[in-house]
Amino acid sequence: MRRTARDSEDSARRVNRRALLMGGAFGAMFAVLGARMRFLSVEQADEFRLLAEENRINMRLIPPERGLIQDRNGKLVAGNEQNYRVTITREDAGDVEAVLNRLSHLIPLTQDDLERVRKDIERNSPFVPIIVADRVAWDDFAKIALNAPTLPGVTPEVGLSRHYPLVEDFSHVVGYVGPVSERDLAELTDPDPVLKIPKFQIGKIGVERWMEDTLRGSAGNKRIEVNAVGRVMRELERTEGTPGADIQLTIDADIQNFVQVRLGDLSAACVVIDVNTGELVACTSAPGFDPNLFVRGISQRDYSTLMEDDHRPLANKSVQGAYPPGSTFKVVTALAALEAGVITPETTHYCPGYIEFGNRRFHCWKHGGHGTVNLTRSLEQSCDVFYYEVAQKVGIDAIAAMGKRMGLGVRHDLPMSAITEGIMPNKEWKQERWGQDWRIGDTINASIGQGYILASPLQLAVMVARVATGRAVEPRLVKSIGGKPVEMPTPPLLDIDASHLRAVQAGMDAVMNSERGTAKSSRIADETMLMAGKTGTSQVRNISAAERARGVTSNDDLPWERRDHALFVGFAPVDAPRYAVATVVEHGGGGSTVAAPIARDALLRALTGGIPPLDAYPAAQRGRIETDLNALREKLRVTTTPQTTRA
Known part of the structure; x- marks a missing residue:
């Protein structure tokens, strides 16, 4: 059928309408797609480029900045350098x-x-x-x-790398850091991921080790972009870690340096403690070593030199060394006897120079004996026979119990390495350790700090601090963490009769300040700082009957390693004690001639806050002392401004 002109016109109109509708729809769709493409390709280009190159985005840990260690006055002891x-x-x-x-x-x-x-x-x-x-x-x-x-x-x-500006002064107390080893990781159940960074350093000994978690802080992280050849293009994101907390010690760096220099080339240790707070103001061991050598990677030559030195510079003698306390232990035997009621301060014993028990003779250090002595004179002149007699009456168990009360045979909780418990033996200990019964001869030896008894300089310092105050003084090394003081309660009373303590204190006063005192030549002349103390000399070899018959060989005539250890403990001022001291000089000879002068200088340095004044010494000694102090002054470290900021 033939379409009319009107039908054709209507059909064309419908086609044009559809075309416009479809064109509009397509145009709108392309516009949306174009806008989206522009958004993705221009505005979101960086994000999608990073997504496309995700295999070149790395996450890396940022090691935290290690906390600083300072002395009690804010002087830097361990810091960080670029x-x-x-x-x-x-x-x-x-x-x-x-x-x-x-x-x-x-x-x-x-x-x-x-x-x-x-x-x-x-x-x-x-x-x-x-x-x-x-x-x-x-x-x-x-x-x-x-x-x-x-x-x-x-x-x-x-x-940042660890640096120890005071070198050997704090080498034993603070210790040093070194790379994390497989052994270090094996000791941890859930090691911090930062420890697996090669060459990451952690504390190895001393405060650095025992307060590692506090000093280390927590790691941060960063996202970085690298190009096709691995070159870092930019840092995309960074989350900073938390620096380790700063630690302030109770040690006074200037006193520590003075004592370290005073010990010189000796193999020795000296501890100075505040008797009222237990704060250690000096804790030295000589010789020291340079901890920076270990941080940088010590050479085999340097390490061998340290290991082969017979003075053992790597050993912390102040807390690790265990020595027979010798006559310094007589204060414990005296207190045990007084508390047990077997003697009074007026009790006397006659000393002919020895006692005989069974088929054995126990000698006094003075060949001709001391005659009749009471408690004060027995301490003043360090009569051995008095304590031989007393110990048999009081018994080893009571003596050992008193030793524990005075801080011996106890491991004191400080953040330092290899702290010894020492040995405070009794009958049960010998049976468990050696499978043997305790004998009277063992008690006699123990009464003067020989035989099985072993104590560290730290323990001896605690002992004399407790004698001085009658309180259970505990040593402390950390003053504050992260700026917050470490609280420590007032030490409780020891529940020892005050009159018994006064009797022992009077004997120690006589040691220093009476005409017949064993350490009178090392007394403090200034009456505002009078010192009480007790000397000790501990044998490291057996003296045979034949040698005694012909005369005991002088220490000066013996090889160094066979000479007696020299010991001294003391406190000052006598009337209002502030500081106690313990000094041990390995193979030094006599405690009165070698250890006591060192202890006196250390106490004077703590009491006066500077180089000891000449008028604190006996007048007859001042010429020699002045020369010695001038020589010592030249070796002291120059005082620097306290550093409390980070590198």
Whole structure:
């Protein structure tokens, strides 16, 4: 059928309408698509580029800044210094050997260095940065930075390294840090991930080790973008870690330095304690060592030198050394006897120079004896026979119990390494340790601090602090953590009769300040600072009957390692005690001639706050003392302004 013109016109109109509708729809759709494409390709370009290159976005840990360690006055003892280092990340390096080869042409790397790097790379995840060189010189550091485009995966970094500005003064107390070892990790059930960063350093001994968790802080992290050749393009995100808390010690760095210098080349230890608070103001062990050597990586030569030294510089003699306390222990025997009621301060015994028990003769140090002595004179002149007699009456168990009450045979809780418990023996101890019964001869030996008894200088300082105050003084080393004081309650009373304490204190006063006192030559002349004390000399060898018959060999005529140990304990001022001291000089000879003068100087330094004044010494000694103090002054460390800020 033939279409009319009107039908054709209507059909064309409908087609044009559909075309317009469809065109509009397509146009709108393309407009939306175009807008979306523009949004994705322009406005979201960075985000999608990063998503497309996700395999080149790395997460890296940021080691936390280690907390500072300061002395009681804020002087820096352990701090952090800038350290230039170079690291390599296997994931970004590609051909590690080629990169290391190029790197070795820019900075000095030995075959041992390269082998260590290879081993570290194999042991760790691909994304963990491995330290190639530490403590890099600035010129070498700049070379690496300039050649960065040819060194994929290599990053020059500015980090922090531990530094001990006071060197040997705090070497035994603070200790040192070193790289985390497999043994360190094995001791932890859930090690902090930051510990797995190669060459990350943690405390190895001393405060650095025992307060590691406090000092370390917590790690941060960062997201970085690297290009196709492993070069870091930019840092995308950073979350800072938490620095370790600063620790303030009770030690006074100036007193510590004075005592350390005063000990000189001796193999010795000296502890000074505040008798009212228990704060250690000096805790020295000589000789010391440079802890910075261990931080940098000590050489085999340096380590062998330290290990082969017969004065044992690596040993902390102040808390680790265990010595027969010798006659310093007589204060314990005296208190045990007084408390047990077997003697009074007026009780006397006759000393002919020895006693005989069974088929054995126990000698007094004075060959001809002391005659009749009471408690005060027995301490004043250090009569052995008096204590031989007393000990048989009171018994070892009571003596041992008193020793424990006075802080001996107890491991004091301080953040230092290898703190000894010492030995405060009794009948049960000998049976458990040796499977033998206790004998009277053992008690006689123990009464004068010989036989099985062993004590550290720290324990002896605690002992004399308790004698001085009648309180259960506990030593403390940490004054504050993170700026917050560490609270310590007032030490409780020891429940010892005050008159008995006064009787022992009077005997110790006589040791220093009477004409017949064994340490009168080491007394303090200034009456406002009078000192009480007790000397001790402990044998390290047996003296045979034949030697006694012909005359005991003088210490000066013996090899150093066979000489007696010299000991001294004391406190001052007598009327209002502030500080107590204990000094042990290994193989030093007599306590009165060797240990007591050191202890006097240490107490004077603590009491006066400076170099001891000449008028504190007996007039006859001042010429020699002045020369000695001038020589000592030249060796003291120059006082610096306290540093309380971070590197």
